[in-house]
Amino acid sequence: MVTALIIFIITYALLLLFPKYRAYIALASAIIFIIIGLPFNEAINAIDLNVIMMIAGTMGIVSLFIESKMPSLLADLIISKMPNVKWTIISLALFAGIISAFVDNVATVLMVAPVALTISKKLKISPVPSIIAIAISSNLQGAATLVGDTTSILLGGHAGLDFLDFFFLEGKPGMFWIVQLGALASTFVLAYVFRKYKQPIEVGERTVVKSYFPSVLLVGMVVLLIVASFLKNMPNEINGYICIGLFIIGLVWKLIKVKSIKEALQTLKDIDYFTLLLLAGLFVVIEGISKAGVIAEISKLLSSIGNGNVFLVYTIIVWASVLLSAFIDNIPYVATMLPVVGTIAMSLGINPYLLYFGLISGATLGGNLTPIGASANIAAIGILRKEGYEVSAKQFMKLGVPFTLAAVSVGYILIWFLWK
Numbered sequence: 001m002v003t004a005l006i007i008f009i010i011t012y013a014l015l016l017l018f019p020k021y022r023a024y025i026a027l028a029s030a031i032i033f034i035i036i037g038l039p040f041n042e043a044i045n046a047i048d049l050n051v052i053m054m055i056a057g058t059m060g061i062v063s064l065f066i067e068s069k070m071p072s073l074l075a076d077l078i079i080s081k082m083p084n085v086k087w088t089i090i091s092l093a094l095f096a097g098i099i100s101a102f103v104d105n106v107a108t109v110l111m112v113a114p115v116a117l118t119i120s121k122k123l124k125i126s127p128v129p130s131i132i133a134i135a136i137s138s139n140l141q142g143a144a145t146l147v148g149d150t151t152s153i154l155l156g157g158h159a160g161l162d163f164l165d166f167f168f169l170e171g172k173p174g175m176f177w178i179v180q181l182g183a184l185a186s187t188f189v190l191a192y193v194f195r196k197y198k199q200p201i202e203v204g205e206r207t208v209v210k211s212y213f214p215s216v217l218l219v220g221m222v223v224l225l226i227v228a229s230f231l232k233n234m235p236n237e238i239n240g241y242i243c244i245g246l247f248i249i250g251l252v253w254k255l256i257k258v259k260s261i262k263e264a265l266q267t268l269k270d271i272d273y274f275t276l277l278l279l280a281g282l283f284v285v286i287e288g289i290s291k292a293g294v295i296a297e298i299s300k301l302l303s304s305i306g307n308g309n310v311f312l313v314y315t316i317i318v319w320a321s322v323l324l325s326a327f328i329d330n331i332p333y334v335a336t337m338l339p340v341v342g343t344i345a346m347s348l349g350i351n352p353y354l355l356y357f358g359l360i361s362g363a364t365l366g367g368n369l370t371p372i373g374a375s376a377n378i379a380a381i382g383i384l385r386k387e388g389y390e391v392s393a394k395q396f397m398k399l400g401v402p403f404t405l406a407a408v409s410v411g412y413i414l415i416w417f418l419w420k
Contacts, residue, residue: 004292007032011219011285015157015332021266023274026281026332030056032209033288046287050240051157056271057243058147061221062107062129063251063270064214071111072207073100079115080206085123085197090190092116093133097141101148102222105138105376112138113383130354130387132399135380136368138183140186140407143364144179146239148276151334155360158338160350162229162239163222175357178414182365182407188319189402201295211257218252219403221363275331280337290339310420317341318412321362322404334363361411368404370410 011029015022034043059135065071078095082088092112099109110133120127142149146156146163152175155161166174224242228234235241255264289295317337324333341359344353367374371381371393376398381391 001292001293003036004033004289007036008285008294009291012336014331022332024278025049026278026285028281030281030288031282035282036290037178038284038291038325042286042291043273044275047092047283050156050237051153051277052276053237053240053244054153055150056276057102057240057245057247059107059223059271060247060267061217061243061250062081062103062213063267064254065103065218066107066111067267068211068214069207070212070215072115073209074099075112075115076206078127078200079119082201082352084160085119085125085199086120086191086194086202088119088201089130089133089191089194089197090187092130092189093137094187095136096134101139101179102146102218103148105135105142105149105374106379108138109376109379109383113380117387118194119201121294123201125197126389127279127387128384128391128395129399131380131384132377132391132396133194133235135374135376136403137183138370138376139188139374140403141179142366143360144176147221147243148408149205149364150279150331151360153362154279154331154334154338156239163225164229169353172418174324175360176179178357178361178411181414182361182410185297185410186403188400193399193402202241207209212233213253213362216245221246233241258360276400277386278331279335282332286336286339296343298340299347303341303344305348308348309353310414313344313348314354315412315420317344317355318358318362318408318415322366322408325366326373330363330367330374334359337363351419354415356419357419358412362408365404365408365411368400368407369397369402398413 007029009378017027017069030043034040034113075092078091079088082091092115093122096108096112099111102113109131113131116130117127117133120130143152145166146152146161152166156165161169166175167176185333217263221243223248225239228238251264251267254267258264283400286295302316303313306316319331321337337359341355342352345355347408367377371377377396381396384391
């Protein structure tokens with residue numbers, strides 16, 4: 001156990017110190033666990049193929065969706081209905097959130113941020129606040145559905161949740177409704193921050209959609225995931241097969257359309273293989289520390305800190321997740337903590353969804369506290385840097401902190417009363 005814990009701590013430290021090499025660090029750590037005694041077949045079985053395929057397939061479909069220009073058209077339609085800049089920025093942030101419930105957060109920022117940039121240039125105002133609003137709103141909605149974010153897919157894989165379970169679970173409202181009420185609370189924060197942005201907005205030419213087929217694929221993915229949730233005796237990897245299968249259909253469609261293998265294969269390059277390798281390595285590492293008894297000991301430690309008080313344990317998990325996710329990548333954190341909170345729930349004899357949802361809520365939203373807390377934030381700041389705007393931590397946190405506190409507080413209270 002001591003050896004496994006040391007390897008795990010070193011792995012985590014290296015993941016924090018060298019973010020560009022996270023995938024290689026996780027894979028190297030996985031190999032070390034195999035060398036010191038984790039059976040190879042158990043290591044391979046620990047890799048959740050359903051999660052890997054879901055993420056890869058969703059990324060591919062989203063790439064085609066962005067390429068079709070449909071998100072830009074939707075943004076244009078929203079803008080045309082808004083009376084001034086204040087409501088345009090808020091509507092763009094909310095639109096980014098809705099898209100992000102079904103599409104990767106970073107991809108959402110890349111879709112919606114150019115619209116905010118165009119508006120800012122026309123009105124000669126800084127794009128910094130609006131693009132930050134888009135990024136943090138995207139992060140918020142990542143926890144709303146099974147395919148909204150990698151952390152949600154990890155939760156679904158670990159707890160055996162299907163697409164509909166995020167809406168209603170055991171006769172109670174699921175994470176989707178909790179996130180929406182959190183979004184409503186944070187909208188008041190945005191309305192206050194942008195209260196002085198009252199300039200009228202001019203509507204430009206509407207974006208022309210290249211093809212509606214990727215939109216059909218994206219909607220089809222959601223529909224099929226819902227249908228699969230009703231089917232019995234299906235393979236454990238059914239959700240992954242759906243996402244990968246639709247992506248392959250999309251690739252074939254693009255190949256027929258562009259008549260160029262090179263151009264069609266470009267879509268494959270848009271898949272974030274780095275994240276897939278990182279997750280594969282982490283699955284093995286977590287299996288290694290679990291077999292060594294480390295997770296059981298961490299669970300005992302957290303339970304002892306809470307003195308067996310369920311409310312205190314729940315509070316620690318939520319707010320510790322918020323603080324930790326403000327500085328570290330929430331993917332390895334959530335991947336590590338899911339089995340921990342599951343063990344804690346078992347030891348306390350409580351419904352595990354209380355702690356699962358508390359963990360996801362805190363870890364997903366905590367990234368909005370700082371500019372480095374989430375990949376979407378980093379992408380947004382990168383976009384602004386290219387435009388000549390350097391965003392300080394103070395600038396980001398001026399919007400990120402109140403937004404996060406409003407959303408997390410609502411989620412924290414709702415999850416407790418629904419699942420205690």
